[in-house]
Amino acid sequence: MTDWERASAARVIPPARPRKLAKVPFVELADGRMQGVVSSGSDIGRVYVSSVAAGSYAFACSTNNNRPCGGARGSFCNHINALISEAVLQYGAERVARYLRVEAADEEPSAHSITVGMSAARPLQGETTAAASVFSRFLRHLAYLELAPSTEPLPEMQWFPPTRAVA
């Protein structure tokens, strides 16, 4: 076994990089999709739930009240473009490209190359059926802020050291 394989404190996922959250409060690489929530520019009570599937790049965008996004017809809307940019800021372009299975031509992946690479494949508009689950994952994520800190020791956190390595 390599040292990494026999290390109890092996680093498996790099930590998220700090980014501004106003436009895209939530983005994740989960359930085989890049998915997240984009704040509406005009209505503070409305958010868009957007996603792109890994591999097929099938995309979907609708409001949290399940109204389809007018921009996501035939090609990526601005919400999805914003989601890609913020995912790249949070996770690094390489991890996003690998997760979505976007082949970079012969350049370092970037938000631009990922967007162009997926659009060139003429992806289909997918079902918005995942929207409810993405939105509930977002609410679950927000609920973490409501949980009170504690001063009971957590010995298992010894397995989770910080790392200075960036995503």
Added chain:
Amino acid sequence: MVPANPGGGLMRADPLTEPVEGLDEALAAVDAFDEVLVVGLLRPRPSQAAGLTRLADAVAGTPLAARAGEAAEKAAAGSAGEEHLVALAAARAALLGSVHDALRARVQEATGRSLAEETFPQRSGQQGANLLAAARTWLSDLARCGWQGIDHEVVSSAAQVVSAMLPDPALRRLAMLLDGFSAELAASCPGASLERVPVRRWADLWSRAMLLTVPGAIEAPSAGTVDGRLLPLGVDVQEHATAVQAQVHAVLEPGDGAPPRLVRAAVSAPKPDTVVGAGLWQLLRPHMALLTALGEGRAMQLTDMPVTAEGDLLWSDEHAGVGDAADAFATARVVLPTAVDAASAPLDRHPTGIAVPVFLEGYAVEKDGEGLTFGVAGHVLAVDTDRVPAAGPLTPEAVAASSACIGLLRWDAGAFTLQPLAVEKTVRKKAVALHAGGWAGGTTDKAGVKAEKAATAAVAVLRERAGRLLRK
């Protein structure tokens, strides 16, 4: 060079580098079992049966022998029930417990300090049995799939259990473990296409979680209270995507004149994954005045502060008052060598639990590829600068230029390492101290102020979104 047996905090280095008898054999049995979990227990192969037998044989002379033997047999036949998986996790933990004890003895030899003798209180086992059972079912499913067999479906079913457990203070400890573990598994799906598997780590996390599902295992009951002057040495930060813990290591000078003892004080919180860096201090700071005292270089005066048998203060600000100025390096040089180390709770006897404060000076810094080592009395000790949190004034460069260091001795992947908590370096003939937790209480440092502002803005956005969307 440090003298062989100095009066200062550290230390002999030879006990840390010489082979430990029996260690390789114990770890080989652990590895044999861990390989079984890579493939999973759904349809065990002969090689897996051998791995299971190896684990059971390794605990043959212990009270676990009968249960581990039966569990290995059932698992090898593909018919292990949850109680058998718990028994296998216990056997693995017992082996690592013996490794811990041997390594810990080496640490005490190196520091010349003594270890407290404690009796650990009986646990009552009151917490939510249903949720513990649900967690155990999920962990059992994982063991059947194996790391190479995991997919989104099996991994994501942890989310419900975690969400239900997090608000319950009695279950928080297991919830935060499952949350961090399942996030790693989710990021690694599907297991079939994994290029490499963190074999020891995931087996560790799996077996610890399994043991914590046994009713009563989670509690860390108070074993009394302490009074006296608390002198902070430094702070260790631990984090995964949705949790953070800051653990202050300190020396307590008891008010009753008893010898000084090493203690810890922790504060932790669940967090959204986008709260990082300086934002972690902002989450934790309001709940433990000790973080501010540490940042300001002050001692604290404790009155009736609850403490566990393993030396963990169950911190509450009402039992702590701000004390006078206390320089961590003076504490490390003068008080630390006379302090008594805290013992480990039975369940926490694992090499990863070793995090022992030490003080070094007069070492020879060497660059070793990407890493850094300290030459101590002719022996080489690797320095783990990756554990130094980015949101603080201490940097790998400062460690490389240092002349004295307060750190934590740790052990992983077969070797001891030193995690720096603070260093002294000489700037214009004066010693300047830099602390990993230098920003814990806030900062006026330019980069620090910028990071704090960004973190405040991020949390403000999330709180605004939560206020608007969460209770609709």
